[in-house]
Each structure stands twice: as structure tokens, then as C-alpha cells.
Amino acid sequence: MSEYSLSSTQREERTVRRKSRLFEFNQSIPFGSVLRLGFTAWFIFFGIWELAVLLKLTNAVLLPGPFTVLTSFVELFTAKNYLYDVGMSLFRIVVSFTLACMLAIPLGILMGTFRRVEAFFNPLVSAFRYLPAPSFIPLLLMWLGAGEAQKLALLFLGVVWFLITLIMDYAKSLPADFVNSALTLGGNRRQVLWTVVVPAMLPDILTAMRQMLAVSWTYLVIAEIVAASSGIGAMMMRAKRFVHIDEIMAGIITIGLLGLVFDILLRRLRRMLFPYLDSE
Amino acid sequence: MSTRRSEAQRRSKLVLEHVSKEYQLKRNETLLAVSDVSLEVFDNEVCVLLGPSGCGKTTVLHMMAGLVDPTTGLLSFNDKEIVGPSRERGMVFQSYTSFPWLTVEENVEYGLRLNKVPEKERRERVDFFINKVKLARFRKAYPKHLSGGMKQRVAIARMLANSPEISLMDEPFGALDAETRWHMQELLLDIIDETQMTVVLVTHDISEALFLADRIVFLSRHPGRIREILSMEFKAGRRIPSKEELLETPGYLEIERKILHMMREEASDVEQ
Structure with missing residues (x-):
């Protein structure tokens, strides 16, 4: 029997059976x-x-339960001026x-647009890309001291x-x-750069x-752990x-929450600023 | 339906003299894309460059636009050497080039703004050409809401609003489905007839070439060169506005057969 000669009840059974499958290749699922x-x-x-902590399967000092961690937030913000640390970290990132x-x-736009600019800068930029930023910390400490300049430079x-x-x-x-x-x-070249390349x-x-x-947050923690008296890393x-x-x-x-908030904000901003784009 | 002037009266608009283009692939490897092409494009004619893929027809068009320099030979427009792109030689591309960050009317207006056309004239020209390509209902829409055919109509309107002296079209309907392509060809022919514009159009679609052309320049490949120039004499100096009518015109089949035969020979070259 060909597929086209199925009776209507048979058709319904077929759809019902498909829907009941838990795992279907590339099948979209409801938002709920x-x-x-x-x-x-x-x-x-x-x-x-929480269960592991309650059943004392772990060392309570080295692994406090999720509720203890949550309450420590209150303590941090009310008694330990945590807002200042968060503010300092945000300041450094921004x-x-x-x-x-x-x-x-x-520089990126010019390098991607004009081959001569790329040929000049790219060997330099690619080489520096492979030098891990934290390896500059000793150098930056000597040059800039342990203050803000050193942290900003690392980031x-x-x-x-x-x-x-x-x-x-x-x-x-x-x-x-x-x-x-x-x-x-x-x-002319200037017009094309400003009315096509830049807006595009x-x-x-x-x-x-x-x-x-997102990468910037990684280096923030490194900078604040190495030498800092303020910031989220210093608090830790x-x-x-x-x-x-x-x-x-x-x-x-x-840090995780702040990263998430920035990501959401930038996504929102993209949708707001560029309504002409297809959704990402 | 306009009648064309006889060839003797016609002024040549764009001239190619022994034009060749060689691309450097690697250090010791070059590709001769276009070899010794000499060609005259006359005022108010539709000249179609037809040929199999790899025959260099797009390269020829890009040289006409001034986007690519020839390796040897000379291209001139209105008796002046072509040294770079210019607003007098407008171009429509195969890929969709309507700027996604501009609305339909802003796209059509774009060239006029570049060239500092006063606002009143700008508005008139935009209105005129948006109506011409039948996009009045979509003038505030962004390209993402348009179909492929509509995007190409925006590109055509944008070029025409800029009042070029010649329109260079690189497979403008190549990415469209068959039905849309057919509508677009008829629309384009209408506009050509009405505006008396000079057109060089590149295509590999034989029926498109026969429908639009006053003259077909057939190119062969490896290297790209002119194989034959065919005058559409069966059209008897008029443009035939519908495809059905074209099919019924005496002489159509012979010339189609001839071109198909050339295409087949070109194809068999590759298999060797």
C-alpha cells in the first residue's frame, strides 16, 4: 500500500506515534x-x-551547601562592602x-579592507596573539607597579x-x-568606507x-588574584x-552572573540597534 | 515598441580594442581569462554577452565597469579611456547588493546622495524609479522582507535613479527561480524600451539572451574570446515584449538552434 492511500485514522495514528517519541533527530520542541x-x-x-552536604558525605568546611553560599551573599554585601569590589571589577572591565x-x-576594519594595511600589521598582530597575556604579568608589575594601570594593561x-x-x-x-x-x-574611497564598509x-x-x-572576564580574575586589594578576585x-x-x-x-548579564545586554542592544537584520 | 536606428547611423558608446586579461594564480602560474576581445557597443542597444561558464564574460563586464583593469588592450567610453569605476557606467550584480541597513527608498536614493543631488530632485527620481520597478508598496521595507526578485528590482532602480549612460548587468536574474526570472525579463525590456537605455547584459541563459538582445556576442572559453557576433535580424528592428510572441516570430528557431549548437560544441571542448 502506498503512503497516499492510508486512511485518515491511519494517518492520525502515524502522527500520534511520531509525537510520542522522546528523542527525534533535529525535531524542535515547545518553549515550555x-x-x-x-x-x-x-x-x-x-x-x-545540598543532599551531599546534609548527609555529611563531604567536609562541610571545604564544601558548604548551596544555601550557605546564598546567605554569604547577604553577609558580603551588608558587612563586607562587596559592592565596592564588584564596582571595581566592573570599572576595570569597562x-x-x-x-x-x-x-x-x-585597525581591524582597515586591515580587513585594505591589503596593504593587513600586510603591514598582521605579522605583528598574529605574533602577539600567540603570546599568553598572563606571561606579561611580571613585566607589567615591574613597569607599572601593582596599581590600576597594570591591571588595565593586562586586560x-x-x-x-x-x-x-x-x-x-x-x-x-x-x-x-x-x-x-x-x-x-x-x-569615492572615503564615501565607500563610511557609507558601506562601516555600516555593514x-x-x-x-x-x-x-x-x-567573555574572555576579558577571564583575565580580570587573573589580574585580581595576582596583585589587588579590591575587586571580586581580591575578595576571593x-x-x-x-x-x-x-x-x-x-x-x-x-562573575558568572555578570558575564551572563553583559551577554544578554549586548544581544538586546544588537536587536535594538539593527532591526533590519535577520534574527540571529 | 520602439524601432532601432539602422546600424550605420549608430554611434558607438563603449569600445574594446584587443582587450586581454591575465590573472596571476601562483608565482609561475597565470590564467588567461580573456583573450584579444575587440567589441563596439552602440548607443541605445542591448548587447548581450552569452557563453558557457568560464568564458570570461563577467571579467569583460567588470573591465567595462572599471572594477578590473585589462592586462593589455584599451577600453574607452565616449572616446575616453576607462580608468576606474564611474557613475556614468552603472552596474547590477548577480548577488543581492541592496544594502540591508537601508530601506527600499533609501537604497534607491543612495547613489543620488553620494553624488550630492539636491533633495527635491532626489525625491522625484526615487519616486519615479520605485514606481517603475513596481515597489511603491514596499518603499519603507528593509531588504530582508523582500523576495529575491524584489531585491534585484531595488538594485535596478538604484542604478537607474543614478542616471548612468550605460547599464552593465552581470547575470542579474541568475539567482531567481524560472517564473520570477521571466517576469523580470519582461519588466526589464519594458524599462529599456521606455528609457532608451544602453545595456550590456551577461548571461548563460540562451532564451534570456534571445529575448532581451539586439545583438548577442557569443564567447568561447579557455581562453575567453569572441566566437561570433549575432544580430537579431529576425526581430526586424523592434523589441518583442512577450516571450510567446518571440517564439512565434519567424527566424527565432533557427537562431536558437545555432546558439544551442555552439553551446554544445563548447561543452564538448571540456570533455576532451
């Missing part, structure tokens, strides 16, 4: 299920953790990242090379016929920034000295 499954995973994670963008965005070095390369690659993948269209419409690049620049901002090192494991964990969670 996505939420439910996501929360379930977290619930199980916290459940096992300032160093802004500086990195101010160099990387114009800057950690992201700037990759940011340049990312933006250059995005600029290169710009459709050549966009530029050709503008040229045949009578645009803006969404990609924001994507590159989102990708590298203080907590380590007094074996306040719950506060160390609170620090980790803070």
Missing part, C-alpha cells in the same frame, strides 16, 4: 519544555549538592575593554589582538559587490565585542586566607 528541562538540570545539580575597542575597531593585552583579528576577518567577509555597487554608483560592519563589530568580553583571595569557601563560591557565581 525548553524551560522545564533547563530548570530541571539546575534543580538536580543543587539537589545533589575601561580596559573600551580602550581595546578604540584601537581594535578602526587590554588579553583581548586586543583577538579583537583586531576577529574584526579583520569580519571585514574581509563583507560581500565585495557591496563595495563594487557603491563604486559604480560614483562613490557594525553588527559584526558588536558580535566580536560580545565574544571577546581574602576569603581563601580565612577559609571562607562560601564566599569564594559567591565570587565565582557573581
Whole structure:
């Protein structure tokens, strides 16, 4: 019997049977299920953790339960001026990242657009990209001391090379016929750069920034653990000295949450600024 | 339906003299993409460059636009050497080039802004050409909401609004489905007839070439060179506005058969 001669009841049975499958290749699932499954995973994670602590399967000092960690947040913010630490960390991220963008965005666009600029800068940029930023810490400490400048420099070095390369690659993948269209419409080089290359690049620049901002947080922790009296990393090192494991964990969670918030904000910003784009 | 002037009266607009283009692939390896092409494009004609893929027809068009320099030979436009792109030689590309960050009307206006056309005239020209390509309902829409055919209409309107003296079209309908392509060809022919524009159009679609062309320049490949120039004499100096009518015109089949035969020979070259 061919597929087309199935009776209507047989057809219904077929659809019902397909729907009842739990795992289907590339099948989309309702949004409710996505939420439910996501929360379930977290619930199980916290459940096992709390259970292990309650049943005293672990050393309570080295692994406090999730509720202890949550309450340590209250303590941190009310008694230990944690807001200042968070503020300092945010300040370092924002300032160093802004500086990195101010160099990387114009340079990346020019390198991706003009082959001569690329040929000049790229050997330098690619080489620096392979030098791990933390390896500069001893040097930066000698040159800049243990103050803000050293931390900002480390954060800057950690992201700037990759940011340049990312933006250059995005600029290169710009459709050549966009530029050709503008040229045949009578645009000169300056006009084409400002009315085609730059506007076409803006969404990609924001994507590159989102990708590298996550990396920036990694170097923040390194900078604040090495030599700092303020910041989330410094707080965690203080907590380590007094074996306040719950506060160390609170620090980790803070960084994770802040990273998430920045990511969401930049996604929102992209959708707001570029309504003409297809959804990502 | 306009009648064309006889060939003797026609002024040549764009001239190619012994034009060749060689690409450097590696250090000691070059590719001769176009070999010794000499060609005249006349005022107010539709000249179609037809040939199999790899015959260098797109390279020829890019040289006409001034986007690519010839290795040897001379290209001139209105008796002046072509040294780079210019607004007098407009171009429509095969890929969709309507800028996604601009609305339909902003796209059409784009070239006029580049060339500092006063606002009042800008608005008039935009209105005129948006209506011409039948996109009035979509003038505030972004390209992402448009179909492929509509995006190409934006590109055509953007070029025409800029009032070029010649329109270079590189397989403008190549990415469209058959039905849309057919509508677009008829629309384009309407506009050509109405505006008396000069067109060089590249295609590998034989029926498109026969429908639009006053003259077909057939190119062979490896290297790309002119094999034959065919005048569409069966059209008797007029443009035939519908495909059905074209099929019924005496002489159509012979010339189609001839071109198919050339295409087949070109194809068999590759198999050797």
C-alpha cells in the first residue's frame, strides 16, 4: 500500500506515534519544555549538592551547601562592602575593554579592507596573539607597579589582538559587490568606507565585542588574584586566607552572573540597534 | 515598441580594442581569462554577452565597469579611456547588493546622495524609479522582507535613479527561480524600451539572451574570446515584449538552434 492511500485514522495514528517519541533527530520542541528541562538540570545539580552536604558525605568546611553560599551573599554585601569590589571589577572591565575597542575597531576594519594595511600589521598582530597575556604579568608589575594601570594593561593585552583579528576577518567577509555597487554608483574611497564598509560592519563589530568580553572576564580574575586589594578576585583571595569557601563560591557565581548579564545586554542592544537584520 | 536606428547611423558608446586579461594564480602560474576581445557597443542597444561558464564574460563586464583593469588592450567610453569605476557606467550584480541597513527608498536614493543631488530632485527620481520597478508598496521595507526578485528590482532602480549612460548587468536574474526570472525579463525590456537605455547584459541563459538582445556576442572559453557576433535580424528592428510572441516570430528557431549548437560544441571542448 502506498503512503497516499492510508486512511485518515491511519494517518492520525502515524502522527500520534511520531509525537510520542522522546528523542527525534533535529525535531524542535515547545518553549515550555525548553524551560522545564533547563530548570530541571539546575534543580538536580543543587539537589545533589545540598543532599551531599546534609548527609555529611563531604567536609562541610571545604564544601558548604548551596544555601550557605546564598546567605554569604547577604553577609558580603551588608558587612563586607562587596559592592565596592564588584564596582571595581566592573570599572576595570569597562575601561580596559573600551580602550581595546578604540584601537581594535578602526585597525581591524582597515586591515580587513585594505591589503596593504593587513600586510603591514598582521605579522605583528598574529605574533602577539600567540603570546599568553598572563606571561606579561611580571613585566607589567615591574613597569607599572601593582596599581590600576597594570591591571588595565593586562586586560587590554588579553583581548586586543583577538579583537583586531576577529574584526579583520569580519571585514574581509563583507560581500565585495557591496563595495563594487557603491563604486559604480560614483562613490569615492572615503564615501565607500563610511557609507558601506562601516555600516555593514557594525553588527559584526558588536558580535566580536560580545565574544571577546567573555574572555576579558577571564583575565580580570587573573589580574585580581595576582596583585589587588579590591575587586571580586581580591575578595576571593581574602576569603581563601580565612577559609571562607562560601564566599569564594559567591565570587565565582557573581562573575558568572555578570558575564551572563553583559551577554544578554549586548544581544538586546544588537536587536535594538539593527532591526533590519535577520534574527540571529 | 520602439524601432532601432539602422546600424550605420549608430554611434558607438563603449569600445574594446584587443582587450586581454591575465590573472596571476601562483608565482609561475597565470590564467588567461580573456583573450584579444575587440567589441563596439552602440548607443541605445542591448548587447548581450552569452557563453558557457568560464568564458570570461563577467571579467569583460567588470573591465567595462572599471572594477578590473585589462592586462593589455584599451577600453574607452565616449572616446575616453576607462580608468576606474564611474557613475556614468552603472552596474547590477548577480548577488543581492541592496544594502540591508537601508530601506527600499533609501537604497534607491543612495547613489543620488553620494553624488550630492539636491533633495527635491532626489525625491522625484526615487519616486519615479520605485514606481517603475513596481515597489511603491514596499518603499519603507528593509531588504530582508523582500523576495529575491524584489531585491534585484531595488538594485535596478538604484542604478537607474543614478542616471548612468550605460547599464552593465552581470547575470542579474541568475539567482531567481524560472517564473520570477521571466517576469523580470519582461519588466526589464519594458524599462529599456521606455528609457532608451544602453545595456550590456551577461548571461548563460540562451532564451534570456534571445529575448532581451539586439545583438548577442557569443564567447568561447579557455581562453575567453569572441566566437561570433549575432544580430537579431529576425526581430526586424523592434523589441518583442512577450516571450510567446518571440517564439512565434519567424527566424527565432533557427537562431536558437545555432546558439544551442555552439553551446554544445563548447561543452564538448571540456570533455576532451
